Amino acid sequence: MELQAAIGPGTEVAEGARGCVLQVPGNCSGLFPPGAARFSCKENIVRKEPVQVNSLVVIKAMSEQELPGLLILDIGGTYGVQENIVALLKKHFCLITMKEFLANKKEMSKKIQSVFVSECRPTVDQELLESLPNLKVIGNSGVGVDHLNLKMISNFGVKVTNTPHAVADSTADIGMALMLASARRLVEGSQIAISPHTKYFAVDWLGVEVSRATLGIIGMGRIGYKVAQRARAFDMKILYHNRKQRRKEEEQAVGAHYCEKMEDLLQQSDFVMLVVNLTPETHKMIGKKELGLMKPTATLINIGRGALIDQDALVEALQNNIIRAAALDVTYPEPLPRDHPLLKLNNIIITPHIGTATVQAVQMMAEEAIANMLAVLNGQPIPSEVFPK
Numbered sequence: 001m002e003l004q005a006a007i008g009p010g011t012e013v014a015e016g017a018r019g020c021v022l023q024v025p026g027n028c029s030g031l032f033p034p035g036a037a038r039f040s041c042k043e044n045i046v047r048k049e050p051v052q053v054n055s056l057v058v059i060k061a062m063s064e065q066e067l068p069g070l071l072i073l074d075i076g077g078t079y080g081v082q083e084n085i086v087a088l089l090k091k092h093f094c095l096i097t098m099k100e101f102l103a104n105k106k107e108m109s110k111k112i113q114s115v116f117v118s119e120c121r122p123t124v125d126q127e128l129l130e131s132l133p134n135l136k137v138i139g140n141s142g143v144g145v146d147h148l149n150l151k152m153i154s155n156f157g158v159k160v161t162n163t164p165h166a167v168a169d170s171t172a173d174i175g176m177a178l179m180l181a182s183a184r185r186l187v188e189g190s191q192i193a194i195s196p197h198t199k200y201f202a203v204d205w206l207g208v209e210v211s212r213a214t215l216g217i218i219g220m221g222r223i224g225y226k227v228a229q230r231a232r233a234f235d236m237k238i239l240y241h242n243r244k245q246r247r248k249e250e251e252q253a254v255g256a257h258y259c260e261k262m263e264d265l266l267q268q269s270d271f272v273m274l275v276v277n278l279t280p281e282t283h284k285m286i287g288k289k290e291l292g293l294m295k296p297t298a299t300l301i302n303i304g305r306g307a308l309i310d311q312d313a314l315v316e317a318l319q320n321n322i323i324r325a326a327a328l329d330v331t332y333p334e335p336l337p338r339d340h341p342l343l344k345l346n347n348i349i350i351t352p353h354i355g356t357a358t359v360q361a362v363q364m365m366a367e368e369a370i371a372n373m374l375a376v377l378n379g380q381p382i383p384s385e386v387f388p389k
């Protein structure tokens with residue numbers, strides 16, 4: 001391998017260059033671990049102030065073609081990667097779209113070492129895994145990996161990573177937004193306000209207050225905790241249930257009460273929020289029985305995955321006022337067929353799985369996924385690896 005450049009303290013490298021750090025003598029591992037960081041100059045090296053290394057860093061310049069191949073579904077469009085994220089990925093990878101891969105499978109299949117996915121598509125199936133002999137990592141942009149067959153993927157010696165940090169705030173925000181919107185009948189209110197035929201306010205048209213109400217969080221993980229932090233500012237009484245692990249530190253920090261039995265939480269809460277991963281154990285964890293335990297004035301909010309709820313039971317509960325309302329960011333399937341009974345109810349709000357659909361979250365998810373994938377390719381500790389159960 002030809003050495004292209006050596007940089008030391010104060011070195012500036014031309015903008016736009018790409019490279020790979022081959023060797024870092026001395027103590028500067030925080031900056032460029034040996035053999036590790038692939039960089040493009042804009043982000044790592046070009047600085048106006050001296051580069052903070054105390055000894056020589058040897059780099060090899062790399063062309064885009066030499067960067068590890070990353071398969072993405074497409075650029076732009078409904079399921080493709082947005083242009084700004086493409087630019088981010090291109091700093092570290094040679095991007096190959098599914099179309100390019102399918103058009104030239106023989107050559108491309110050897111090149112691809114990573115696949116970048118979200119819960120949209122492509123589904124990484126056995127056929128795709130079989131055709132990618134050098135695949136090392138599937139970088140999921142998002143926290144939920146229920147769309148991936150982890151066992152099968154791991155049988156191919158391929159790692160899966162996710163982005164739990166990047167999604168936490170935006171997903172907690174959508175939980176709060178749904179709770180407030182449902183409580184204060186925001187969607188109906190908006191329709192009344194913009195309808196040309198409305199009588200402006202009807203006396204029987206009242207919402208309920210979130211302030212000082214009881215919120216039951218099912219799943220106090222990273223997102224659930226962020227929801228609890230927000231709920232605290234509304235003076236809510238916070239209950240939570242975790243199937244596996246009581247979270248005493250978080251409990252104390254937000255003044256939450258642990259319910260060992262989910263039934264207790266369901267019976268006491270004004271708002272029940274689902275913040276759990278979809279696994280075989282949590283599939284349809286809220287069904288007829290659980291809905292029947294909730295207060296008739298309570299609202300069910302789902303920011304996890306649609307299949308956590310038995311939707312037929314939910315339709316029945318909402319039609320018969322077993323519970324007051326539901327607010328769902330997730331359903332199954334997504335989108336729901338246009339004639340689905342949930343879409344005919346007026347005590348429901350449904351959003352199209354937008355928990356992480358913010359400019360900031362999308363960028364952070366891509367950055368977290370890139371860090372994960374590079375760690376796998378460079379043989380470094382992987383920040384967020386997901387293991388088959």
Ligand SMILES: O=CC(=O)O
Binds near residue numbers: 119145
């Ligand atoms: O649904 C969003 C995610 O899994 O991050």
